[in-house]
Amino acid sequence: MTIFATNGARLYIGGALATKAADFVEADFVPQTWVEIGETEGLGSIGDTSTEVGFDGVSAKRTRRLKGTRNAGTMEIVCGIDYADAGQTAVLAAEKTIQDYAFKLVLNDAPVGGTPSERYYVAKVGSAVEAFDSANSVMKLNISLWVNSNVVKVDAAPVI
Secondary structure, three states, X not given: OOOOOOOOOEEEEEEEOOOOOOOOXXXXXXXXXXXXXXXXXXXXXOOOEEEXXXXXXXXXXXXXXXXXXXXXXXXXXXXXXXXOOHHHHHHHHHHOOOOOEEEEEEOXXXXXXXXXXXXXXXXXXXXXXXXXXXXXXXXXXXXXXXXXXXXXXXXXXXXX
């Protein structure tokens, strides 16, 4: 079994992409033009969680738990502020709209000569907040991505 570090991963923003009733597939993201979001320090987490639907039947004397809607969560991104970074500029512009945007995360897990894993999803930029902290801190851009789709996973692939 092999594990990988997060370092070397890259996050990209694409254009506006409306959500849809069915799950997204990799082909839905092919026409996108991607811009890397630079100076990322933290990429947060992403993935589906089901909403718990509880039912307390009087005669059963036990709560029954069902799965409700799925939620892919909020991906909390931390970047060092770079005013010249095209990706950060795109995120700031996206935060000002009501649109959902395409995102791509490329992991640092490619086999030698192969291709890395990728994650594709659609999200609203819920916030883009500057944090200044203390004297010996880097100024940060904290970005919240409200994921509004399934996460399409593309596995790393060896050279064929």
